Amino acid sequence: MRTQKMRTQKSIVLVTVDCLRADHVGFMGYERPTSPFLDSLASESFVVPTAIVAGAPTYYSFPAILASRYPLALGRDVLGLGPDEPTLASVLRQAGYATASFGAANPYISSRFGYEHGFDTFRDFLGDEPSPLSDEKANAANSNGWASRLNRKLQKNRPALGPLGMVYDELYFEYCQRVTPVPDSLDALRRFPSADVIVDHTCTWLSSIGDAPFFLWLHLMDPHSPYYPKDAALTLMGQGPVTTYRARYLNSWWNRSDLGLRRVAHHRDEIVGLYDAGIRWVDTQMARLTETLRGAKRWDDCIFAFTADHGEEFLDHGGRYHPPSRLMEELIRVPLLLRVPGSEKRDVGKSPFSMVHLAPTLLHAAQLPVPADFQGRSHWEQLRRGGSFDGVAISECVAGCTNPFRWENRMGPRVLSVRESRYKLVLHFDPPAENLYDLEADPGEQAPLASEVQKPVRRRLLEIAREHLRRSSEQRDSRTRVQTCLRELRLEWKKPGDKASPVAS
Numbered sequence: 363m364r365t366q367k368m369r370t371q372k373s374i375v376l377v378t379v380d381c382l383r384a385d386h387v388g389f390m391g392y393e394r395p396t397s398p399f400l401d402s403l404a405s406e407s408f409v410v411p412t413a414i415v416a417g418a419p420t421y422y423s424f425p426a427i428l429a430s431r432y433p434l435a436l437g438r439d440v441l442g443l444g445p446d447e448p449t450l451a452s453v454l455r456q457a458g459y460a461t462a463s464f465g466a467a468n469p470y471i472s473s474r475f476g477y478e479h480g481f482d483t484f485r486d487f488l489g490d491e492p493s494p495l496s497d498e499k500a501n502a503a504n505s506n507g508w509a510s511r512l513n514r515k516l517q518k519n520r521p522a523l524g525p526l527g528m529v530y531d532e533l534y535f536e537y538c539q540r541v542t543p544v545p546d547s548l549d550a551l552r553r554f555p556s557a558d559v560i561v562d563h564t565c566t567w568l569s570s571i572g573d574a575p576f577f578l579w580l581h582l583m584d585p586h587s588p589y590y591p592k593d594a595a596l597t598l599m600g601q602g603p604v605t606t607y608r609a610r611y612l613n614s615w616w617n618r619s620d621l622g623l624r625r626v627a628h629h630r631d632e633i634v635g636l637y638d639a640g641i642r643w644v645d646t647q648m649a650r651l652t653e654t655l656r657g658a659k660r661w662d663d664c665i666f667a668f669t670a671d672h673g674e675e676f677l678d679h680g681g682r683y684h685p686p687s688r689l690m691e692e693l694i695r696v697p698l699l700l701r702v703p704g705s706e707k708r709d710v711g712k713s714p715f716s717m718v719h720l721a722p723t724l725l726h727a728a729q730l731p732v733p734a735d736f737q738g739r740s741h742w743e744q745l746r747r748g749g750s751f752d753g754v755a756i757s758e759c760v761a762g763c764t765n766p767f768r769w770e771n772r773m774g775p776r777v778l779s780v781r782e783s784r785y786k787l788v789l790h791f792d793p794p795a796e797n798l799y800d801l802e803a804d805p806g807e808q809a810p811l812a813s814e815v816q817k818p819v820r821r822r823l824l825e826i827a828r829e830h831l832r833r834s835s836e837q838r839d840s841r842t843r844v845q846t847c848l849r850e851l852r853l854e855w856k857k858p859g860d861k862a863s864p865v866a867s
């Protein structure tokens with residue numbers, strides 16, 4: 363039974379926002395008003411200027427955030443959390459905390475991948491059979507089905523059609539947009555519960571737990587594609603109403619795979635406007651959540667961590683969305699705001715803070731022991747005292763794995779980046795390539811340094827990468843690996859008529 367004494371312990375609220383890149387919030391310097399409430403909170407919080415995820419996208423990021431473990435540490439073929447793996451939630455539940463998670467229907471952090479572990483209440487707003495976000499059906503729906511067979515045939519023969527071909531597919535695209543019925547509101551087009559729905563459920567749960575210290579994890583999808591923000595958020599951003607027809611048109615355009623970059627870029631700014639409005643809605647709901655916590659007299663003993671699982675590409679390097687491919691800054695750098703009551707705000711140095719350190723840092727700030735199994739370590743002392751930390755952040759993913767539900771999709775070549783304050787090395791394993799960037803001279807990572815330049819730096823970062831890979835294979839937790847594989851096999855066996863996926867050695 364939870365006693366009154368427990369109330370003296372600090373509660374923890376962890377908010378993760380899908381696809382939120384660091385440079386699109388005000389407290390990280392963005393000029394548009396995406397986050398006025400969070401900006402006001404930043405004046406009493408630690409703001410980490412260079413928080414780097416341990417992997418991207420979602421399924422390569424969360425093992426580090428919740429379990430302080432590198433995403434490929436159990437093997438490329440193993441996804442999600444182990445059934446007995448210590449996580450923030452399991453540690454806090456064991457310490458007597460009430461634990462709850464409310465996630466806006468992201469299948470990759472569902473119970474199918476072990477994310478319910480440690481939570482008393484776990485709501486992922488998914489059906490019984492979650493399906494991948496990037497499957498063909500979803501893409502077809504997003505692109506509004508415009509690429510019909512006839513059109514594809516004409517596409518193939520477009521060179522022979524000359525300029526007429528381009529005119530044809532523009533007309534055909536417009537035609538498909540016009541003949542497909544448009545719903546009344548953006549709400550009907552949105553694929554995920556919006557932040558207000560998640561916060562509603564959260565507030566109801568908070569009112570049910572009495573005085574117990576609690577751990578709350580919210581995962582919000584408002585900035586995730588397809589970009590259909592709330593009307594109210596567009597108004598707050600000064601963008602006025604956007605018709606459902608226009609919003610769908612823009613999303614369909616942005617999703618087109620048949621266009622060259624120059625033509626895709628035609629609607630880039632409008633797409634970014636929709637994305638930014640998604641962030642603004644998150645901000646309004648964070649204000650509402652903290653208001654509720656204040657009203658319940660829980661805010662003053664509550665550690666609040668606000669961050670993201672990865673960023674989003676808007677043609678920075680020619681890409682869209684957030685595929686696992688190149689680990690560029692727009693994908694791996696995220697906002698991280700940490701409010702710890704009773705601690706004076708200090709400036710945080712610019713050296714990278716890997717998200718593998720977040721869970722131990724939060725536990726330490728709440729004066730709780732950190733499990734020995736965690737691969738990260740607490741940076742709480744350095745934050746609290748305003749010191750700098752050594753700051754090397756490793757990120758990893760499997761190139762091209764856009765549907766991790768398919769086992770064979772997970773077995774592509776690894777991509778790994780090692781980021782220091784100034785230099786960043788990105789290693790591709792197949793075909794082999796190593797690109798070294800000087801982020802001071804080239805923050806946009808537009809041109810890797812020539813191979814004969816900065817050889818000692820290159821050697822040092824390569825050595826860090828090699829050591830990471832060596833540890834990954836030599837210190838592999840084979841028990842957790844086997845348990846996680848078995849969970850997946852059981853899920854496969856449950857599906858009638860389906861063959862079990864193989865398990866790599």
Ligand SMILES: [Zn+2]
Pocket residue numbers: 380381419420421671672
């Ligand atoms: Zn994500």
